[in-house]
Amino acid sequence: MTTDSDLQSTAPTEPVPITSRAESVSSPGLGPGLHSAAGGSLLLEQPPRPSVPRPKRLPSPIRPSDIGGPDVVVLVAAALSSFCLVWVVFYQLTLLSGIFGFLVCWYALFLTLVWVGTAQLVERQAATDRVVAVVVVTAAALIVGIVVFIVVWVAAKALPTMHWGALFTKDQKNFQVAQTDALAHVGILHAIVGSLEQVLLATVLGVPLAVATAIFLNEVGGRGVRLVRTVVTAMSGTPSVVAGIFIYSMLILTHVLPYSGFAASLALIVILLPSVTRVVEEVLRIVPSGLREASLALGAPQWRTVWSVVLPTARSGVVTAVLLGVARIVGETAPLLFTAFGSQVLNANPFVHDQGALPLVIWSDVRQAQPVLIDLAFQAAFVLMSIVLVLFVAARIFGRTKGKKGKATARRPADDVLPRMFVPVPMEGDPGR
């Protein structure tokens, strides 16, 4: 918007006045004013112009809120009264039992009272709106609470009995049932080495394949794209147990491979491949086509363009995909049951003999009767959980958009990538569009 330069020379007049209000805004007192613009200067960069009168004082900003005092009172009152009522009833009627039932009854009564209270105080639509708000908040809190609880719970069960030294240096070879301080003599080294090797092999073999497939789908295209996309979606929905018995039936039953860590890697590739392909394809799609065109216009062949321009631009997305893919396969148990088979002793050679892995140790030890083994299983679970958490957090850090353009960059943040790794979310461009 342009203004004439000589506009500033005339003194502007006041607008047609109502009674000018000296006092500041009537504030319901709701919502914190984040930022008070009271005081003299409002100007951001421009120096003050002498001819424009500045207001003496601006009122503080408010943000009106839906939830006022009376609403909070209704919520608290409903919560307390329903709690008391259910408590009384629960102890009278001994047919109900357990904390779960108590909570369910309390919650149901709480919702009813909130509805009735708000309907009386305001109106029915507001009551329904309030109850829905409570329900959705509860649902989200429930799932988030369970997740946090599980993570903390695993740690709480594992850490008290942890023998850090033994855990990482011993395997289960020396386990004797009646040993005192048995946990000092056993560890999960075999599981850690096994998982490491299997996941590493799967990643080293699977990621280039996945990236190549993604390049095919997004950069090269041509015949077969729709088919391959369908196939990749189909594969991403394949149960992990099927991946395991597939490798078993194709390679182990036929004696091409023994039970081994390598066979497990192949099964893990079946799971890793579609997830990483889908994510990398999306990441590649986001790379601006102008970059490709610029490179081609300079005379670079396509492979050079992809290698030197497209992939480096997509690097953070690809890294995120790899990190999350690893997080996904390190926790898979079912494919390993049929391929690596599990072992009590350290086997550092992934190409021959049964090999252990973290999930397998948990699987076999937790069903034993000895509490020592159960403790060991929890410790292995703790290690596994920590690995997944670290990878998850690393992926989020990596996936964060590089801050140059602020929030509105083209790269997708990690929270869009995440569901696609663990869930067979359909790709854009899948059949059906």
Add this chain to the structure above:
Amino acid sequence: MSSIVDVPRVDPAGRFPEPLRLVDDHGLGDKIFRRGVRLAGLFSLLILFFIGLFLFLQGFPALRRAGIHFFTSSGFQTLGAHPVYGVAASVVGTLEVAAVAMVVGTPVAVATAIFLSEYAPTWSRRSLIALVDLAAAIPSIIFGLWAVFEMQPNVVGFATWLSKHVAFVPFFRVNSPPLNASLFMAGLIVGIMIVPIVASICREVFSLAPPGEREAALALGATRWQMIRSVVIPFGRGGIVGAVMLGLGRALEETIAVSIVLGASFRISPYILQHGGSTISQLIAVNFGSGGKLGLQDLLFCGFVLFVMTLAINLAASRIVNRSRSGAGIEL
């Protein structure tokens, strides 16, 4: 004076000039590159094909041997001269676990998605979304551990109550305690596991609901829930259906958590609250290694059945979700 644009003239024979046919002459490097990545793409095709092929081939003898009894009878013998094997009990168990999981998980997931897309304050949204997604990342074996050691003891009381008071529904009847390691418990943990899946798809679809219509509803005096009900949910209907189907697919195939809860049980138990019960994937997982060759073929064919089932559901769901994403049918 304005200039007149030259109109291309048709030659006396009545033909327009031929458009140039452009041929992209790839160099050798590019030829190798393009062929290479195409091969990579076809590799995935191969894998999928082989999965179906090998499972079917190796498992088919079991079907041939048992005939229709494979699907209709129950019972599994790992030893014996003429073992008859039927997966009926496991099929029913799979369906029951999936049913419980859907009943428990779908409402929580849709409500969570509504919360994340409509109610969560902006500053917290990313973190909350991450926490819900973390639920998808937790390995299923850890869910299994938690279910057995923590969830089950606390829910057994509720299961007891259900068995006493809702026993008129045949499902919930119980012949004898204990009530743990039941299909109900398995369904409960699977229900929790599918919440992040269903929630993340629903959340994405809800966030695509057109802001113009949202504003229109609010400006007419709708409460937030009325706005969601009249604009967001109708818009996201297809996505919800697709998400539920994907959740169902997941619930049908969940192996490890179910196996840890149910244990190595082959008991036929249509009563979901009662101890015992089996699902197809659990059958495969716990049976492996204990059966002779016969048992193996049965298991492989089960795997084939599982594979085909989840394939069908996932492809159908994918079609529905994508159609909803593009807003097909909602034209403005």
Add this chain to the structure above:
Amino acid sequence: MSLALGRRTGASRRAMPETSRAGEIEAQGVCAWFSGRLVLELVDLDMQRSKVTALIGPSGCGKSTFLRILNRMHEVVPGAQLAGSVKLDGLDIYGPGQRAVDTRRHIGMVFQKPNPFPAMTIADNVLSGLRFSRMSPANRDDLVEEMLSKAGLWNEVKDRLGELGGALSGGQQQRLCIARALAVRPRVLLMDEPCSALDPTSTLRIERTIKEIAHEVTVVIVTHNMQQAQRVSDHCAFFLAEENLPGRVVESGTTTQIFGDPVDARTADYVHGHFG
């Protein structure tokens, strides 16, 4: 009819008032912020009963923001804050205990881009506002006909009321939105550049509608089109945001005065087309 915008106790379905009484809005000291940045500074404006008030001015000077403050739509945007008072018939809509939902039932809005509900029929679109407030009209069909006639759409759609709202042309959709907004019998109707996306025929039809409804609904219209402001409005307010400054009302008065004999030189420059 009750003026109270406050709480209703236990009311379920309410009968609709048969007519609405045009309301008057007094805005005093209105300021607006987006994420801490001041965009509107101390706006005082009186929008008189049964009159059409036009808010004019170049793009980006806060007219739409001000309009949205009048029906409490401004607070829907995350990070938005405001200050000042807006009184509808003497009652401050931002006062303690006042609900946004109530305000919006009395102050309706038509948006720049037509936004009928595409999955509802035309008739249901018109009645949708009533469903939200759980008001039931004495006769549904009569109400639909009355509203669509007022909006100038009845003759074109009377035979196809069962068609979906999304199936109409742009101009028809906007008129449907006007009918929908009028159906709840608001006291004030806010219009945010309602014709900017439409063809000239639809524009003229809508302008005719505005003039026809003004006696029973006060209209406040934001427009870029000065000729439209002259045709349609009784009063005008000229908004301006100079470089890096928040928007303010420079001058307001009757339309004849603003366009014929503006006091401020900036107003004169704008209405004579020297900028904007």
